[in-house]
Amino acid sequence: MTAPFIDPADSLERQNRKLLKITSVLMRRVEQAMDDSGAAYAHFQRALMLEEEVQARTWDLEQTLGLLNQSNAELSRANRAAERARADLSNALEAVQEGFALFNADDVMVMCNSRFGMHMPDIRAQLAPGLTFQRYVQLVSQSAHLALPEGETAESWAEKRKQKHKENHVNFNVRITGDRWVQVSEHRTPDQGTAILQTDVTDMIRLERQEREKLLDDQARLIRATLEHINQGICIFDDQHRLVGWNRRLAALLNPPMHLLRVGTSFDRLLEHFGRDLTFAKGQSLRGVRDWVHQESSRQPLSLEVTRQGKTHLDVFGQEMPDKGFVISFTDVTGEREAIAALSAVNETLEQRVLDRTLALKDALEVAERANASKSRFVAAASHDLLQPLSAAKLFLSSLASMDLSEEPLVVTQRIESALNSVESILAALLDISKLDSGRASVELSTFPMNQVLAPLRDEFQPLARKKGLDLRVVGCDAVVKSDPSYLRRILQNLIANAIRYTGSGKVVVGARHRDDTLSVEVWDTGPGIPEDKRETIFKEFQRLETAGPSGEGVGLGLAIVERACALLNHPLRLHSQVGAGTGFMVSLPRSRGPVRPEAAHVPEAAGDKAGAHVIALVIENDKDVRWAMATLLETWGVSVFDVRDQAEALALLREVGVAPDILLVDYQLDRGENGLDAIDALRAEYGRLPAALITANRSQDLRKSCDTKGIGYLNKPIKPAELRQLLQALGPHPVPALRGDPRSERSGIGGKRQFDLAHSLRRRAMR
Structure with missing residues (x-):
């Protein structure tokens, strides 16, 4: 009823004043009309009701004012909190280094x-x-x-x-x-x-430049020059799915962050980063790419079409390499795809261009592979040429050591021999690295007890550890494993030698732990430990820690060989180290329950100082210095020597003197394309199955098998006098077989002595 008199737009105070005024007027009218009629009472009741309504409305308005004041207070607090948050955000941004x-x-x-x-x-x-x-x-x-x-x-x-x-x-x-x-x-x-x-990112780019400069060699420069002239983004991965190379075009196409585009980044990590922005053509997916990469059998070529961020169209081509690594190329075909939408007639031309570029890449890879093979052949040939004079030098030194020398020349001789041993170990390591890198290394997996490898290593390194004052403990293990015993021995040999070299005091422990179906062979030391930032560097060639000690032993190839050999055998290699507390290397081998290959019989050492007493040895060696050095060393041991340069000269000499040798010591690589195996076969064909040994710088498994098949001993160059002496003890002395149809062949009595003097005279004349 009061609605026409009250404007809702008025403030609450004005509305209250109007209501109070209305109430006052009504009260006066009620008092004036009290005596006129009973209607005055009704007006009075209505006035009371209005007053109650005014009071209720006043209470509601007071409540509303209270809520409004509370809201204003909360708004002020929110504004202050927002200001503080903005200040905190500003401070946080200032704390960011970027x-x-x-x-x-x-x-x-x-x-x-x-x-x-x-x-x-x-x-x-x-x-x-x-x-x-x-x-x-x-x-x-x-x-x-x-x-x-x-x-x-x-x-x-x-x-x-x-x-x-x-x-x-x-x-x-x-x-x-x-x-x-x-x-x-x-x-x-x-x-x-x-x-x-x-x-x-200046430091990162400069560091990457330095790392790249260290790794560049002739082969890498050739590949880099080829890749940089290709109008495609190229990335190359090894057989462990790790990034090993790329070109600038790849970085321009994909815009990857600096921390991802680094040597060693896994393919899965790169795919996870770029996969969010890629849209695949129908029938293709990220899962398909991942399955192709992780496929264990030979991969078929992979071809994809993807769209990056809905704008850039890329043709992706994947190709497996012979070493189980793979190459992926990215071709920007955005312009072509846009042209196809308008001119479908040029489709065949575009496909031909992609095919031509792919073939060009394959040609470049073939060139790189040929260059790699050429490098490997060069290393092998150069190593053989270096091993020849090294072998002669070691034999001459051994001859000097057996002479009655004074103390000072003897010390010098020992130091020279130590230096030559270091050169020999470096050459052997270089050969191993070359073989592993070239992909020519072959493995012969077999089952054998772990002690077959551990026991000889304990005997080999105990003297070296005692000399350095270290406690070397090799814990035996009868578990049967499946591996290549030759490569496994080389792995553990390098790890133990490394541990002894870097441990100044304390102990070195070698043992094995059983882990489900694998055996973890571990080498622990109490050395200085390896810092976190050096744990990848130590596996690179010619990298040594500063804690190697004043002796400066080693050239930093041992762990590089270990890593490559473990990868070749598929034996996971782990490293645990704590600076100041020591280091442990762990190699995981598969255990086996199959039949065990019999261990090679150990050759006992013959008693006495003269390993070849009353023995005649025929030495066939085309290198004059090596031939003379071996003859000199053998004669110091009491062995009579016929030394010749080839098969024809050997047959001519034996027919002239009428005496067959007790042992054949034959070089493998002779002049005019001849080889030692053929020479041994020819001599055995005429004089029977003579004991023989092949002496060579060739370390191939096929040659070893051929020697085993023919019953021929095998000795690597450079010749170690101790190994040569052991070989003589294993092969001789033997009775000399008679020459067919020649009564002068008897070695007893005056006739045999004359024949030997004649042979000795002929050999000396040939050497002159």
């Missing part, structure tokens, strides 16, 4: 920290909230601190920068004057704003 800026959806800068644009002090003062993105790009392009690429102008650079801004996520590097680099990471926010992060 430059940071945020642009809103209208490409206007909202905020930035003090490090944003710090590499360009000439424009730093203008980088502030309210700056448009267009103006920001213009300022950067015109900065005196921006090092533009060759042939690039500030305008063209700015245009390319604006094109990159259209992508949702982008990473690229900017070169600054003074050979400094900044990585710019630009990401779109959910509200279509843009966050920009500037990171100084």
Whole structure:
């Protein structure tokens, strides 16, 4: 009833005053009309009701005012909290080591920290909230601190920068004057704003340059030159799915972050990063690519078409290499795909171009493989040529050591022998590295007890450990494993030698732990430990820690061989080290329950000092120095020697003197394409099955098998006098078989003595 008299737009105080006035007027009217009629009572009741309504309305208004005051207080607190949050955000951005800026959806800068644009002090003062993105790009392009690429102008650079801004996520590097680099990471926010992060990556780029310079050799330079001239992004992975090479075109196509595009990054990690931005053609998927990479059998060529960020179309081609690694190429076909939408007639031409480029890549890889094979052949040939004079030198030194020398010459002789032993170990390591890298290394897996390898290693290294004052403990293990015993022995030999070399005091423990179906063979030492940042470096060639000690032993090839041999055998290799507490290397081998291959019989040492007493040895060696050195050494042991250069000279000499030798010591590589196996066969054909040994620098498994099949001993160059002496003890002495049809062949009595003197005279005359 009071609605026509009250304006809802009035304040609560004005409405209360109107209601009170209405009530007062009504009360007066009631009092005046009290005597007129009974209607006055009704008016009075109505006035009371109005008063009650006014009181209720007043209470409601008071409650509303209280809620309004409370809301205002909460709003003030929220505003203060927002201010604090904004201040905290500003402080957090200032604490970030990188430059940071945020642009809103209208490409206007909202905020930035003090490090944003710090590499360009000439424009730093203008980088502030309210700056448009267009103006920001213009300022950067015109900065005196921006090092533009060759042939690039500030305008063209700015245009390319604006094109990159259209992508949702982008990473690229900017070169600054003074050979400094900044990585710019630009990401779109959910509200279509843009966050920009500037990171100084100068140290990373310089370190990567240094690492690349260390690894470059002739082969790498050839491959790099080939890849850099291909208009495709190329990445190469090894058989462990690790990145080992790429070209600049790949970085331009995919814009990867610096921490991902590094040697050793796994394929799965790269696929996880780029897969979020890739759209595959029908019937193709990320899972299919991953399955292709992890396929154990031979991979068929893989061809894909993907779209990156909905804009860039890429043809992806994958090809397996002979060493089970693989190559993936990326071809930017965005222009072609856009042209196909309008001109489908050029489809065949585009396919032919892709095919031609793929064939060009295959040709380049074949060239690289041929270069690698040539390098391996060169290393093998050079090593053989070096082993010949080294072998002669060691034999001459052994002859000197057996003479009655005074103390000073004897010490010098021992030092020379030690130096030659070091050279020999380096050459052996280089041969192993060359064989493992070339892919020519073959393994012969067999089952054998672990003690077959551990026991000889204990006997081999105990003297060296005692000499250094170390406690070497080799814990025996009867578990049967499946591996190549030769390679496994070389792995453990290098690990034990490494542990002894780097341990100044304490002990070295070698043992095995059973782990389900595998056996973990472990080598632990109490040495100085390996720092975290050196644990990948130690497996590279010619890398040694500074803690090697003053002796300077080793050249840093042992662990490189260990890593390659473990990869060849598929034996996982693990490392655990604590600086100041020691290091442990663990090699996991598959256990076996199959039949055990019998262990080679141990050759006992013959009693006495003269290993070859009353023995005649025929030495066939085309190198004059090696032949003379071996003859001199054998004669110091009491062995009578016929030494000749080839098969024909050997047969002629034996027919002339009428005496058959007790032992044949024959070099494998002779002149005019002849080889020692054929020479031994020819001599045995005429004089019967003579005991024989092949002496060679060739370490192939096929040659060893041929010697085993023919019952011929095998001795590697450079010749170790101890091994040669043991070989004589194993093969001789034997009775000399009679020469067919020649009564002069008897070795007893005066006739035999004359024949021997004649042979000795003939040999000396031949040497002169």
